[in-house]
Amino acid sequence: MMRFDLRHRPRRLTGVPGWLWLGWLWLAAAPAMADDNGGLVALDWTLAETLVALDMPPDGVAQVSDYHSWVGEPRLPGSVMDIGLRAQPNVELLAQLDPAHILISPMLGYLAPRLERIGTVDTWAIYTPQGATWSQILHLTRELGAAYGRQDEAEAAIAATEARFETLRRALPEEMPPLLVVQFMDERHVRVFGEHGLFQAVLDRLDLENAWQGETNHWGFSLVGLEALLGLDARLVVVEPYPVGIEEKLATSALWQRHPSVRDGSMITLPPVWSFGALPSAQRFAELLAGALADS
Incomplete structure (x- = not known):
């Protein structure tokens, strides 16, 4: 999701054609989109490990020490904040991080109403009764890459x-x-x-x-x-x-x-x-x- 802050919009120059103005406005907003996508938090470890693989580790992950005990690798960077339990995240810490997107699985869907007060809640499913497991894994990787501007990284990770x-x-x-x-x-x-x-x-x-x-x-x-x-x-x-x-x-x-x-x-x-x-x-x-x- 792109959030463009109108308080800091560039002053329109007189005499500039409308099509050129719109193009310039899009370019000005592009860095904001990249920054916005950087503000990610993952309550689900599957989503967290995939973000790391796509070279965009989240700012916060639930139960970091348990992640390392059960997931092993890829390791989370030391800068990643532990935001509490997966089923009961620390909303004060989340608010402090002020993420643009909070990634959850359907099992944690009951948390969405509370989390939506802090950031956009993105729900990503895997291991559903429909479809083969490997196809679902590839689909999740590609969908995350497309959603957060890492399409090339997703395809490279799959190929490798x-x-x-x-x-x-x-x-x-x-x-x-x-x-x-x-x-x-x-x-x-x-x-x-x-x-x-x-x-x-x-x-x-x-x-x-x-x-x-x-x-x-x-x-x-x-x-x-x-x-x-x-x-x-x-x-x-x-x-x-x-x-x-x-x-x-x-x-x-x-x-x-x-x-x-x-x-x-x-x-x-x-x-x-x-x-x-x-x-x-x-x-x-x-x-x-x-x-x-x-x-x-």
């Missing part, structure tokens, strides 16, 4: 990611067992990732088989007990972070230790990747997974 996927795919060993990608919720339950999710989209692009063919929600995971994993002949891929104290409990869990991938030591543990992310998280997961598979 897809080229990197191809390079990683070619470097993988030819014979790979099915994989089972999980993330621990507690000592007896995991999210197991499959259809509709970011991790599945990456596995597809790397030509890797997912051992989990069960149902998933529109976020691409199902919450299951550890016993649901025992009958699957697959290599485990555990995505951190572990809940506090869980690793110690798993070391003595007879149920967990029964899984073949745990017994034979083939289990892979990856650093945090935002499983609900977009292009940056997709490439991070691909890099970490391909590196671990190549090393082993």
Whole structure:
């Protein structure tokens, strides 16, 4: 959105043709548009990481330390202000930042009436029941680029990611067992990732088989007990972070230790990747997974 402050409009010169005047007025307003787009705040981490990838990091992000714990990379610049909880942002800090745009996901739509008193609220959706996950990720990247003047950066990021996927795919060993990608919720339950999710989209692009063919929600995971994993002949891929104290409990869990991938030591543990992310998280997961598979 362009905000042109009429209090500082240039004085019209007499004798200047109307068409030339209008052209000059547009050029004068153009820098204001760039500055306006720079005033961005993101409550949603998927939107925040995408803005960083488009070389326009937001001025404020919700729960910055948790972003780094769960998303990992891309890192947020040190200048980014922590604006409080995603579900309950600090409106005083937001007002102090005075952003032109506040980016949220549909899940946070109930905050819009309050946030609209501070800046324009832009709602961006991803992981909806309609459409393939990868197509939605590309669409979000392009739409954000178009909305905030980063079309070239969006296309460059997409091209670089897809080229990197191809390079990683070619470097993988030819014979790979099915994989089972999980993330621990507690000592007896995991999210197991499959259809509709970011991790599945990456596995597809790397030509890797997912051992989990069960149902998933529109976020691409199902919450299951550890016993649901025992009958699957697959290599485990555990995505951190572990809940506090869980690793110690798993070391003595007879149920967990029964899984073949745990017994034979083939289990892979990856650093945090935002499983609900977009292009940056997709490439991070691909890099970490391909590196671990190549090393082993």
